[in-house]
Amino acid sequence: MSGAGEPGSGVLARALAARRVVVCVGAGGVGKTTVSASLALEAALKGRESLVCTIDPAKRLANALGLSALGNVEARIPDPVWSDAGLTPRAPLHAMMLDMKRTWDELIARYAPADVRERIFANRFYQALSSALAGSQEYIAMEKLWELRSSRGYPLIVLDTPPTAHALDFLDAPNRVLDFLDNDAARWLLTPALRAGKMGLKFFNLGGSFVMKQLSRLTGTETLQELANFMLAMSALNEDFRERARAVKALLRDTQTAFVLVTGAAVDRQDEAIHFHSILTANGMAPVAVVVNRVHTAPTAEDFDRARALPSPLQEKVLRTLEERATLAARDALGIAELQRQVGNTPLVQVPRFEQDVHDVRALAETARYLVGEASVSV
Amino acid sequence: MAGLLDRRLWVVTGKGGVGKSTVSAALALASARAGRRTLVCEVNTQERVSRFLGHPPVGPEVSRLEENLWAVDMRPQEAMREYALMTLRFEALYKAVFENRVIRYFLRFIPSLQELVLLGKVLWHVRETRADGQPAWDTVVLDAPATGHAISFLRVPQVLLDTVPPGPLHKEARAMRDLLVDPGLTAAVLVSLPEELPVNETLELAEALRGQVRVQPTAVVLNATSPLRFEEGELRTLAPVPGLSDAAREQHAGALRSREARARLESGVGVPVHEVPRLFSERFGRAQVEAVAGHLAALVGRWA
Known part of the structure; x- marks a missing residue:
């Protein structure tokens, strides 16, 4: 179904061999975590040391990777996990679960001067920022990626991303954070306060300007005051922090970074994937492939015979089951055809639906064979 | 159980991909069929509900879809504008304030303000009255957004109560929170799938609803279940025939997962679980939504 002759095979194998970073993006519930883990595992099997950074893995998958007790640090997949699955990797595989709150705290701890740090941690806006601000999860995932990329020597990092309903939230995340620190408006607003701060004043007044008065009718004066205090504290973060937000943004556009868009096959869910694809492409981050996960395969004529x-009654039960499968396969084929029409030249890589959820190393390796084109879905 | 018909606000929650919009569309249809003036609210989405029901997209204005059924797709920009106009009262003032760069900058970083005004608009419809003082809507169905954890949207009033000091925003947040937690008004329907991760998430969602939002879940809809069809002996008979054995075992595994999911949800959430059997059709549209509505008749209550 995916392009005559060249069924997208090899495109992911090449990315795993040549790129330094692979970012898996897509809506929630499409199996992004599984695809991410499979890609990293495949790289290790083929001899490239890799790390998969996951967001919210299913418990059994986390257990399978030996991730159960780990918080925010990488762990090497132990040898028995491989040998139990009958696999021999040619390079180590590492995995980690990203702890959002902790990563924010570490970031502040690293860049904020000691006297400011506690003020930031205590500020209610910080507590909301690190958990509630739209895009902050996406940003912190990218931030962690940058840290891992620049401070550890992994030849390949595969990043699983938070489920994002809106592609723009994801792409806009570094801008939002940069904006927060670098915005002209903020600087203008805060300059008097910064000067006051330097003169040793503990508080400053946001001023009685017309617009600020009107704004405070909406939010209350104290809300504005507390937000301003927060921004003031954040503005004390040194230039390294800003530099870093810029670097995170640049990393996404780096030629050594590849995006992989993951989606399900059914036609009624393709709108999200198509939207995501067009936004990524328009922003110079065109995905190297679209992985269509959990594709139903059609029963053959021999199966029906x-x-x-x-x-009877087994015959009726089996026929009914085969007919249901045929319907699902036809539905998926419609969805895949529609997707291919919409994403143009981007290759589609199909992974079949497996009988069991993919939650062990053996199943990840099987998934990977489809991802890199060693096996393909027969339609 | 009285069903949903004695509540005015039906909040449909769940993670992306579980069929939340389908269930919202089906419940809205059922409500309209029961003779109630029904408004279904989507929040900044791709407008699935109107499409599923075979109607063109509605946009940000409340639009009539069919008898007793209206829909609206709420968008942050418009909702923010309406909220600001309600607070500031004059268009000119709105412009002076909201077209100011500094202000726009500030508003972006007030946590969850967008969500607050969106949820505020939904709750405004819940309170909306007609000329005779009667509620404008008998049912407001909210297809809650699934960004990150579904809980974050509904938690917005509480987050703001915890975040912003006393003032107008605080007062607004409190009024909204009080509406949401009123069990005589609000019903929460949790949508799940018979798979490990979605069930875990539903259990977490139920706990968070109770603990953090103080909303009692009303019911769980377990979507796309499979019936137990094969006996163990039959599966053994099929074992030598790979094509058939795989198909039968997959169906069987789905049935077992459905049964397990139901048991975990019943004991874990402690509310009735309504199953919607998996539908087998190439395309998804009106006929499928009607079928889902049929399966949810017991949840809705009276079925006209």
């Missing part, structure tokens, strides 16, 4: 030879 064999079913008709069965005794």
Whole structure:
């Protein structure tokens, strides 16, 4: 179904061999974490040391990777996990679960001067920022990626991303954070306060300007005051922090970074994937491939013949089951055709639906065979 | 159980991909069929509900879809404008304030303000009255957004109560919170799938609703379940025939997962679980939503 002759095979194998960073993006519930883990595992099997950074893995997958007790640090997949699955990796595989709140705290701890740090941690806006601000999860995932990329020597990092309903939230995240620190408006607003701060004044007044008075009718004066205090504290973060937000943004556009868009197959869910694809492409981050996950395969004519030879009532039960599968396969084929029409030249890589949820190393390796084109879905 | 018909606000929650919009569309349809003036609210989405019901997209204005059924797709920009106009009262003042760069900058960083005004607009419709003082809507169905954890949207009033000091915003947040937690007014329907991760998330969502939002879940809708079809002996008979065995075992595994999911949800959430059997059709549209509505008749209550 995916392009005649060249079924997207090899495109992900090449990315795993040549790129330094692979970012898996897509809506929630499409199996992004599984795809991320499979890609990193495949790289390790083929001899490239890799790290998969996951957001919210299913417990059994986390257990399978030996991730159960780890918070925000990488762990090497232990040898018995491989040997139990009958696999021999040619390079180590590492995995970690990202702890959002902790990563924010570490970031502030690193860049804020000691006297400011506690003020930031205590500020209610910080507590909301690190958990509630739209885009802050996406940003912190990218931030962690940058840290791992620049301070550890992993040849390949695969990043699983938070489920994002709106592609723009994801792409806009570094801008939002940069904006927070670098915005002209903020600087203008805060300059008097910064000067006052330097003169040793503990508080400053946001001023009685017309617009500020009107704004405070909406939010209350104290809200503005507390937000301003927060911004003031944040503005004390040194230039390194800003530099870093810029670097995070640049990393996404780096030629060594590849985006992989993950989606399900059904036609009624394709709108999100198509939207995501067009936003990424418009922003110079065109995905190297669209992974269509959990594709239903159609039963063959022989399957139906064999079913008709069965005794009743088993025959009816099996025929019904085969017909249901045929319907789902036809539905997926419609969705895939529509997707291919919309994403133009981006190759589609299909992964079949497995009988069991993918939650062990063996199943991840099987998934990977489809991802890199060693196996393909027969339609 | 009285069903949903004695509540005015039906909040449909769940993670992305579980069929939340389908269930919202089906419940809205059922409500309209029961003769109630029904408004279904989507929040900054791709407008699935109107499409599922076979109607063109509605946009940010409340639009009539069919008898007793209206829909609106709420967008942050418009909702923010309406909220500001309500507070500031004059268009000129609005412009002076909201078209100021500094102000726009500030508003972006007040946590969850966008969500607050969106939720505020939904709750405004819940309180909306007609000329005779009667509620304008008998049912408001909210297809709650699924960004990150579904809980974050509904938690907005509480987050703001914890974040912003006393003032107008604080007061607004409190009024909204009080509406949401009123069990005589608000029903929360949790949508889940018979798979490990979605069930875990539903259990977390139920706990968070109770603990953080103080909303009692009303019911769980377990979507896309499979019936138990094969006996163990039959599966053994099929074992030598790979194509058939795989198909039968997958169906069987789905049935077992459905049963397990139901048991975990019933004991974990402690509310009735309504199953919607998996639908087998190539395309998803009106006929499928009607079928789902049929399966949810017991949840809705009276079925006209």
